[in-house]
Amino acid sequence: MSPQFEIQLVAVIVAVACSLPGVFLVLRKMSMMSDSITHTILLGIVLAFFLTHDLSSPLLIVGAALTGLATVWLTETMNRTKLLSEDAAIGIVFPLLFSIAIILITKYAGSVHLDTDSVLLGELAFVPFNRMVLFGYDIGAKAIYSTMALLIINLAFIITFFKELKLVTFDPVLAAVVGISPSLIHYSLMMLVSVTTVGAFEAVGSVLVVAFMIGPPVTAYLLTDNLKHMLVLSGIIGAVNGILGFYLAVLFDVSISGSMAVITGLVFLTVFITAPHRGLISSLRRRSRQKIDFSKKTLLFHLYNHEGSEAEIQEAGVHTLADHLHWDMGLTDKIVKALLKEGNIIIENDVIKMTDKGRILSVAEYEALFSD
Amino acid sequence: MEALIYLFKDYTFQTVALGSAILGLISGVLGSFAVLRKQSLLGDGVSHAALPGVVMAFILTGSKDTEILLLGALISGLIATYFIINIVKHTRIKFDSALALVMSVFFGLGLVLLTYVQKIPNSNQAGLKRFIFGQASTLLQRDVYFMVICGVILLVFILLFWKEFKLYIFDDEYAKSLGFPAHRLNLLLSFMIVMAIITGLQTVGVILMSAMLIAPAVAARQWTNRFWVMVVLSALFGAISGIFGTAASSLMAKLPTGPAIVVFISGIVIFSVLFAPGRGILQKVIHRKNLKLFLRDQGGDGNVPTV
Numbered sequence: 001m002s003p004q005f006e007i008q009l010v011a012v013i014v015a016v017a018c019s020l021p022g023v024f025l026v027l028r029k030m031s032m033m034s035d036s037i038t039h040t041i042l043l044g045i046v047l048a049f050f051l052t053h054d055l056s057s058p059l060l061i062v063g064a065a066l067t068g069l070a071t072v073w074l075t076e077t078m079n080r081t082k083l084l085s086e087d088a089a090i091g092i093v094f095p096l097l098f099s100i101a102i103i104l105i106t107k108y109a110g111s112v113h114l115d116t117d118s119v120l121l122g123e124l125a126f127v128p129f130n131r132m133v134l135f136g137y138d139i140g141a142k143a144i145y146s147t148m149a150l151l152i153i154n155l156a157f158i159i160t161f162f163k164e165l166k167l168v169t170f171d172p173v174l175a176a177v178v179g180i181s182p183s184l185i186h187y188s189l190m191m192l193v194s195v196t197t198v199g200a201f202e203a204v205g206s207v208l209v210v211a212f213m214i215g216p217p218v219t220a221y222l223l224t225d226n227l228k229h230m231l232v233l234s235g236i237i238g239a240v241n242g243i244l245g246f247y248l249a250v251l252f253d254v255s256i257s258g259s260m261a262v263i264t265g266l267v268f269l270t271v272f273i274t275a276p277h278r279g280l281i282s283s284l285r286r287r288s289r290q291k292i293d294f295s296k297k298t299l300l301f302h303l304y305n306h307e308g309s310e311a312e313i314q315e316a317g318v319h320t321l322a323d324h325l326h327w328d329m330g331l332t333d334k335i336v337k338a339l340l341k342e343g344n345i346i347i348e349n350d351v352i353k354m355t356d357k358g359r360i361l362s363v364a365e366y367e368a369l370f371s372d
Numbered sequence: 373m374e375a376l377i378y379l380f381k382d383y384t385f386q387t388v389a390l391g392s393a394i395l396g397l398i399s400g401v402l403g404s405f406a407v408l409r410k411q412s413l414l415g416d417g418v419s420h421a422a423l424p425g426v427v428m429a430f431i432l433t434g435s436k437d438t439e440i441l442l443l444g445a446l447i448s449g450l451i452a453t454y455f456i457i458n459i460v461k462h463t464r465i466k467f468d469s470a471l472a473l474v475m476s477v478f479f480g481l482g483l484v485l486l487t488y489v490q491k492i493p494n495s496n497q498a499g500l501k502r503f504i505f506g507q508a509s510t511l512l513q514r515d516v517y518f519m520v521i522c523g524v525i526l527l528v529f530i531l532l533f534w535k536e537f538k539l540y541i542f543d544d545e546y547a548k549s550l551g552f553p554a555h556r557l558n559l560l561l562s563f564m565i566v567m568a569i570i571t572g573l574q575t576v577g578v579i580l581m582s583a584m585l586i587a588p589a590v591a592a593r594q595w596t597n598r599f600w601v602m603v604v605l606s607a608l609f610g611a612i613s614g615i616f617g618t619a620a621s622s623l624m625a626k627l628p629t630g631p632a633i634v635v636f637i638s639g640i641v642i643f644s645v646l647f648a649p650g651r652g653i654l655q656k657v658i659h660r661k662n663l664k665l666f667l668r669d670q671g672g673d674g675n676v677p678t679v
Contacts, residue, residue, distance in 0.1 A: 026465075031472035032413050039579065081653060083645050084590045087468070088412045092590060095583030096638040099631035107626045208483075211476035218469050255487040261480020268473060272459065283462045 003128035006141045008246050010127050011260060013144070014200045015212050015238035017151040020158055021192045022213035023234050026221060027169050032087065033072065033190070034213045036094035038197050038206035040071040043101035045198075050108070061198050068194020069187065071097065124203050124256035143203055150199035157192055158231070161185065166227055204257035212238060215264035222275040241267055295335045297369075298325065300344065300362040303354050316352045379622055389618040391511040391519055392633060395572045396610030398523045399581075400588035401530060402568040403610070404603045405561060407589040408541045413468070414453070414562070416582035417475035418569050421452030423482030423578060427489060438515050442570050449566045452478050457562075479578075515574060522571045526564055537561060538599055576630035584610065587637040594648035613637035 025031050041064040048063025071093060078089040130142040158165065164185050167175040172182040193213070200209045220233035244267075245260030252259070273280045302325060306315040315324050322332040336352065339345045344358030354362065379385050399415075406412055422445035429444025430436065452474050459470040530537070539547045540557045548554045565585070572581045592605035617633030646653050 026469050029466050029468055031466075031469040032416075035416065035472055035475075078645070081645065083594060083651055083653075085407075085410055085412070087410060088407055088586050088590050091412045091416060091582050091586040092638060092641055095580050095587075095634050099580060099583075099634040099638075102628060102631045103635070106628050205483075208476060208480050210472055211480055214469055214472040214476065218465055218473050221465060221469075222463060249484075252484075252488060253491060254484045258480045258483035258487065261477050262484055265473070265477030265481070268477075272463065278463055280458075280462050 004246075004250075006128045006144060007124055007256065008243055010141065010143045010147055010203055011124060011242035011246055011256065012239045013147040013151050014203050015216070015242040015260070016235045017147060017154050018196055018200055018209060018212035019216035019234040019238035020154045020231060021189060021196055022215075023217040023220070023227075023231050024165060024169055024189055025193065026214060026217040027227075031214050031218075032090050033075070034193055034197070035210050036075065036090050037068045037071055037190070037194055038201065038209050039094045040067050040097040040101075041065075041194060041197055041201070041206065043067050043097045043104075044070075046101050046104050050104075061195070064198040065191060065194040067097070068197065069191060072187070072190045124260075127203060146199055147203065150196055154192060154196060157188070161188070165189070169227075204260070208257045208261045211261040211264050212241075215261075215268055216241065219264075219268045219271045222271050222278045237267060292335065292338070295327070295331060296339060297365050299335055299339065300354070300358060301366065303345065303352060304359065304362040304366075307354060307359075313351055318347060318350045318352060321352065375623065376619070379619060382622075385618065385622055387513055387516055388511050388622075388629070389615050391516045392575055392614030392618045392629070393611040394516065394519045394523050394614070395575050395584065396588065396612070396614035396633070396637075397607045398519070398526060398568045398610075399572055399584040400592070400606035400608070400610030401603055402526065402565050403585040403587075403589040404592065404599075404606045405537060405541055406565050406585055407593065408599075409561075411467075411565075412586045412589075413471055413582065414456075414565060415569050415585035417456065417471040418449040418452060418566050419573060419578040419581040420475040420482075421478035422446075422449045422570060422573060424448050424478055424485055426573075427482055427485040431485065431489060431492075438512075438574060439518060442518075442573065445570045445573060446567065448478065449570060450563065453562050453566060511575065519571050522567060526568060529560070529564060533557070533560070542599075576633060580630050580634045583634045583637065587634075587641050588613070591637070591641045591644040594644040594651050609637065609640050613640060 022034070025034050044064035044067030045060050047067075048057070048060045051063075052059050075086070075089045075093045078084060078093065079086045084092070127143045128141050131138050131140070164175070164180050167178070167180060168182045168185040175182050175185075196213070197206065197209050200212070204212065216234040216237040217230065219237050220230045223233060224230050241260055241264045245263040246256055248254075248263060249256040249259040271279065276282060299321075303316055306312050309315075314320050318336075321327075321336075322329050325332070327335075336345070339358070340347070343355060344361055345352050345354055347353070403412075403415070406414060425444035425446065425448025426441045427444075428448065429441050432444075433440055435441075455474050456467070456470045459465055459474070460467050536547070536552055536557055539550075540552065540554060540561070544554050544558075547557070569581050569585065572584055576584055588606040588610035589602070591609050592602045595605055596602050613633050613636040617636045618629055620636070621627040621629040621632040644652070647655075649655060
């Protein structure tokens with residue numbers, strides 16, 4: 001395997017492995033918890049390192065995963081006192097744990113290769129240097145195997161507990177009633193997030209793990225309403241981001257994980273603008289259509305109200321209408337023209353009158369809105 | 373004790389402590405608004421998002437003046453805020469997801485630009501990274517002047533729009549119905565919060581800045597139900613932690629200033645949550661115990677669950 005291929009492979013595996021638990025984080029409105037965990041695992045790694053004095057010890061992963069859980073527990077305990085809101089609890093717990101980690105590192109670990117840069121920023125380009133050797137044979141970069149294990153764990157967990165995860169995510173009360181413990185599933189999921197973060201940060205750095213966890217699911221969220229589709233789409237988007245990011249990095253000779261995050265942002269931006277039904281364009285079009293629709297109805301009701309009254313000349317006059325409805329001239333013109341074209345109104349001596357068709361429509365719309 | 377007196381006479385210490393105190397004060401005041409609006413984490417997002425602005429400012433101007441770099445940070449922080457507000461406004465994506473996405477993507481862009489800068493020949497990019505972790509010890513007197521000016525501007529705005537902001541954060545619907553331009557107030561307030569964050573980047577760095585914004589306000593909230601008392605207390609807590617954090621890091625070898633300040637302010641939060649009169653956990657526990665005793669006196673079995 002060439003180094004380039006190995007890097008791409010790891011990028012794709014990490015991106016897919018991160019996006020799977022990310023789907024549930026996004027749906028459970030816990031995206032910022034991933035940000036919190038990615039910072040606090042540093043403390044777990046540092047503490048485990050003090051115990052083992054070995055940077056490759058599996059205890060480091062255990063320590064990191066445990067701090068991940070501790071972070072979630074601390075945040076929720078603070079939140080449960082009702083003395084501070086959840087976002088404030090997150091914003092207090094993780095900087096504190098992170099600060100303690102940095103203090104410990106600068107104070108005691110000056111002589112080891114454990115620096116905050118490598119944890120926070122990571123570098124995918126170094127992946128091929130770390131080889132996996134089995135019975136004297138070089139069988140590829142170590143990261144391929146570690147991230148692959150991560151992906152398999154995530155897939156296995158989500159496939160096995162799909163039903164439970166789905167129920168707890170969308171209706172925790174029902175889940176509790178039918179005997180599925182929401183908090184057990186919740187903490188298992190958080191465990192998964194912690195382990196994924198630990199497994200991924202070596203390759204991509206902990207801040208960017210957030211981009212891979214949240215980016216693809218949020219993008220997929222704009223494209224589908226189906227949980228299974230969302231999971232599959234997130235995986236695909238994550239993989240595409242990984243490969244495109246790699247080529248962008250090669251093109252400009254810059255940080256690989258950084259460009260993967262940039263691509264994640266660009267892909268999201270594209271989907272955000274163009275997504276059918278939920279994108280920016282369709283949202284703006286829907287809003288303007290609704291505004292015109294609403295304005296038409298308002299004008300019809302207004303005319304119906306004042307039809308035949310003394311004030312009709314004022315209220316429905318072509319030149320005075322805008323003032324009475326508090327509309328600007330442009331909107332008034334547009335609505336009047338549209339209604340004229342549809343044959344719902346006619347203009348007689350500068351006064352707007354309803355046609356029979358308009359009167360019937362006005363009554364029907366009124367009934368539709370206000371009768372039970 | 374002598375070491376302490378000696379320390380407070382030290383010129384470098386005075387500069388750094390003053391800078392940290394002003395930072396604590398500014399972020400304490402603005403943080404009260406952010407926390408009450410339940411947008412505490414905006415600080416976290418914006419400070420991460422400031423990184424590409426810092427590096428971009430360096431690429432474009434080649435200067436390492438704090439003011440220029442912070443201007444870049446301000447612009448990219450504002451762009452990020454604009455993105456977040458619009459994603460939430462136009463889609464069903466929630467605030468926290470939008471925040472997490474935008475901040476991590478911006479941070480990634482910052483790293484890309486940083487690695488790009490490192491490849492430019494003859495460019496001395498050292499010192500840009502201090503914005504990631506913060507280095508209070510590099511604060512110069514002019515940096516402190518800069519912070520003072522920013523702080524005064526922010527405080528003047530707060531005083532000018534005090535009643536509007538207060539109304540807006542507690543009841544924005546009512547503010548709208550009274551005819552206040554709620555959207556513009558929101559933008560102004562976000563702008564001011566971003567500015568407060570930017571002034572702190574140099575001292576505590578992008579990652580710990582969120583604590584500076586949230587912690588003083590949360591601590592102050594426990595002691596009072598009056599808004600102006602909360603703001604004053606919050607500013608006080610922020611300033612005190614700034615000074616004490618700096619002092620601790622000067623007295624002890626190899627203790628970084630930013631994390632020391634954060635640990636200090638977190639300590640104040642924990643103390644406040646436990647012991648504040650009225651709201652604190654200790655008072656609740658005592659209250660419950662008394663209630664239990666009272667119920668037993670009244671002939672109950674003493675095991676009545678109380679809320």
